Amino acid sequence: xxxxxxxxxxxxxxxxxxxxxxxxxxxxxxxxxxxxxxxxxxxxxxxxxxxxxxxxxxxxxxxxxxxxxxxxxxxxxxxxxxxxxxxxxxxxxxxxxxxxxxxxxxxxxxxxxxxxxxxxxxxxxxxxxxxxxxxxxxxxxxxxxxxxxxxxxxxxxxxxxxxxxxxxxxxxxxxxxxxxxxxxxxxxxxxxxxxxxxxxxxxxxxxxxxxxxxxxxxxxxxxxxxxxxxxxxxxxxxxxxxxxxxxxxxxxxxxxxxxxxxxxxxxxxxxxxxxxx
Amino acid sequence: xxxxxxxxxxxxxxxxxxxxxxxxxxxxxxxxxxxxxxxxxxxxxxxxxxxxxxxxxxxxxxxxxxxxxxxxxxxxxxxxxxxxxxxxxxxxxxxxxxxxxxxxxxxxxxxxxxxxxxxxxxxxxxxxxxxxxxxxxxxxxxxxxxxxxxxxxxxxxxxxxxxxxxxxxxxxxxxxxxxxxxxxxxxxxxxxxxxxxxxxxxxxxxxxxxxxxxxxxxxxxxxxxxxxxxxxxxxxxxxxxxxxxxxxxxxxxxxxxxxxxxxxxxxxxxxxxxxxxxxxxxxxxxxxxxxxxxxxxxxxxxxxxxxxxxxxxxxxxxx
Numbered sequence: 001x002x003x004x005x006x007x008x009x010x011x012x013x014x015x016x017x018x019x020x021x022x023x024x025x026x027x028x029x030x031x032x033x034x035x036x037x038x039x040x041x042x043x044x045x046x047x048x049x050x051x052x053x054x055x056x057x058x059x060x061x062x063x064x065x066x067x068x069x070x071x072x073x074x075x076x077x078x079x080x081x082x083x084x085x086x087x088x089x090x091x092x093x094x095x096x097x098x099x100x101x102x103x104x105x106x107x108x109x110x111x112x113x114x115x116x117x118x119x120x121x122x123x124x125x126x127x128x129x130x131x132x133x134x135x136x137x138x139x140x141x142x143x144x145x146x147x148x149x150x151x152x153x154x155x156x157x158x159x160x161x162x163x164x165x166x167x168x169x170x171x172x173x174x175x176x177x178x179x180x181x182x183x184x185x186x187x188x189x190x191x192x193x194x195x196x197x198x199x200x201x202x203x204x205x206x207x208x209x210x211x212x213x214x215x216x217x218x219x220x221x222x223x224x225x226x227x228x229x230x231x232x233x234x235x236x237x238x239x240x241x242x243x244x245x246x247x248x249x250x251x252x253x254x255x256x257x258x259x260x261x262x263x264x265x266x267x268x269x270x271x272x273x274x275x276x277x
Numbered sequence: 278x279x280x281x282x283x284x285x286x287x288x289x290x291x292x293x294x295x296x297x298x299x300x301x302x303x304x305x306x307x308x309x310x311x312x313x314x315x316x317x318x319x320x321x322x323x324x325x326x327x328x329x330x331x332x333x334x335x336x337x338x339x340x341x342x343x344x345x346x347x348x349x350x351x352x353x354x355x356x357x358x359x360x361x362x363x364x365x366x367x368x369x370x371x372x373x374x375x376x377x378x379x380x381x382x383x384x385x386x387x388x389x390x391x392x393x394x395x396x397x398x399x400x401x402x403x404x405x406x407x408x409x410x411x412x413x414x415x416x417x418x419x420x421x422x423x424x425x426x427x428x429x430x431x432x433x434x435x436x437x438x439x440x441x442x443x444x445x446x447x448x449x450x451x452x453x454x455x456x457x458x459x460x461x462x463x464x465x466x467x468x469x470x471x472x473x474x475x476x477x478x479x480x481x482x483x484x485x486x487x488x489x490x491x492x493x494x495x496x497x498x499x500x501x502x503x504x505x506x507x508x509x510x511x512x513x514x515x516x517x518x519x520x521x522x523x524x525x526x527x528x529x530x531x532x533x534x535x536x537x538x539x540x541x542x543x544x545x546x547x548x549x550x551x552x553x554x555x556x557x558x559x560x561x562x563x564x565x566x567x568x569x570x571x572x573x574x575x576x577x578x579x580x581x582x583x584x585x586x587x588x589x590x591x592x593x594x595x596x
Contacts, residue, residue: 028412044426047437102311117584126328149316208416271477
């Protein structure tokens with residue numbers, strides 16, 4: 001009985017600490033949003049201003065004059081097409097590994113997993129030369145094609161498809177479905193939730209990708225949002241931080257919306273790959 | 278019977294014609310499986326395997342992409358290991374320091390948060406999980422810039438608040454240790470939620486009975502945490518550590534944005550230069566393709582060794 005009060009106190013304290021941590025997590029988002037609406041004089045101000053009384057849309061006007069609409073479209077096209085292509089080939093590959101017992105399967109799968117250990121630093125230079133030879137500099141193909149089938153994605157979909165009942169596949173085969181027909185008509189509709197989970201992870205990393213656009217997309221007309229933010233900074237003196245934050249806001253918002261709509265799928269996507277590994 | 282026959286005739290041929298035929302039949306029967314998995318192997322051959330080999334070849338040459346390639350033997354490796362190549366080792370050392378600055382703390386915090394959220398002790402499970410995880414979906418370029426604005430030395434919000442509280446201000450972005458700590462804070466902010474989520478998923482696979490049993494035997498919560506939960510979660514913790522290791526050495530977007538416009542120079546006197554940025558610079562800014570490849574290979578070996586030791590010493594010892 002005597003321990004009740006300290007226990008409640010402890011529980012309140014733990015909750016308070018968690019709230020502080022949650023605020024730390026939210027603060028950068030709040031600050032980004034708040035800064036994007038400030039007049040320039042208030043970006044760095046003593047005392048700091050959270051909600052400006054001189055709120056302005058100037059930042060947003062500026063960025064749309066400097067190509068934010070093109071960059072947004074580029075990012076959306078690039079992220080969507082890379083995600084869909086990759087999702088298709090990863091699901092196909094995952095299905096191949098999950099539902100066929102073919103000679104060499106174990107070895108091929110071990111090889112697939114081993115490729116995940118190669119750090120990107122080792123391949124970037126030759127990869128760049130290959131892209132140059134293919135004439136894909138400044139083309140989205142430079143990013144879409146090499147990412148079209150990832151080892152992680154195939155591993156993920158294999159896990160997901162493994163539990164799929166064999167009887168359904170056999171029934172469809174007896175009904176005269178081709179192998180690709182079985183995949184398209186029977187497998188894909190059933191494992192759609194898994195595809196959404198993986199698709200969200202792909203979309204997020206493609207949307208936020210910076211290194212590959214930096215290497216392959218050279219002309220400003222092809223820039224993505226991450227490149228646009230980096231291109232705004234001036235080499236000496238003050239960078240237009242308020243405008244960079246406005247680009248930040250339009251780059252973060254679509255993902256936050258996706259995250260809230262598909263939160264369960266997102267979490268599933270993260271944990272499927274991790275825990276079973 | 279047939280198998281026995283195959284063994285007995287093994288002297289003439291390793292595979293009896295029947296076995297070979299059956300093997301071929303298996304392949305033909307599963308031909309669609311090969312078609313389905315082939316895109317990965319074709320793409321990997323072109324954009325993965327060939328570059329890995331070509332990188333090794335390049336590392337033995339001097340090449341700027343324009344002049345004819347010149348064979349130089351191990352010269353590029355000698356450079357990396359000589360005094361002139363010490364920037365590479367600075368970048369390795371930086372990564373190790375940044376790793377030590379945040380990984381132990383972040384991993385422990387993620388674990389504690391996961392246990393708290395899993396135990397039902399905390400009200401508002403969804404709210405906390407959502408807020409902790411939100412940074413993970415954020416562009417690190419955008420995040421780096423916000424942190425730069427908040428941590429700015431003179432009029433940055435954090436220093437302004439510190440000085441209002443009568444505390445000394447910190448050179449977050451213009452001192453060697455300041456930049457490292459700032460980067461560590463940014464990365465913790467970005468990855469804490471992710472690590473918490475995978476540990477939460479790990480916890481859900483642990484039977485509640487074990488911790489219950491320990492408690493019946495008189496263990497308190499803290500003892501149960503250290504003696505039951507942590508050992509059982511070992512594979513998940515290992516996974517998270519391995520990811521954090523390669524993640525720290527590969528830091529790129531976080532650095533170039535938080536230290537912009539000097540990000541590609543690695544912050545204050547190379548304080549947060551990472552191997553990934555160095556290799557990028559050598560290759561794509563100085564066009565020393567051969568030297569960049571040699572750096573990449575040394576880095577590859579280092580990362581492989583680190584991963585190996587993590588599995589060796591932190592992996593499941595009981596097995």
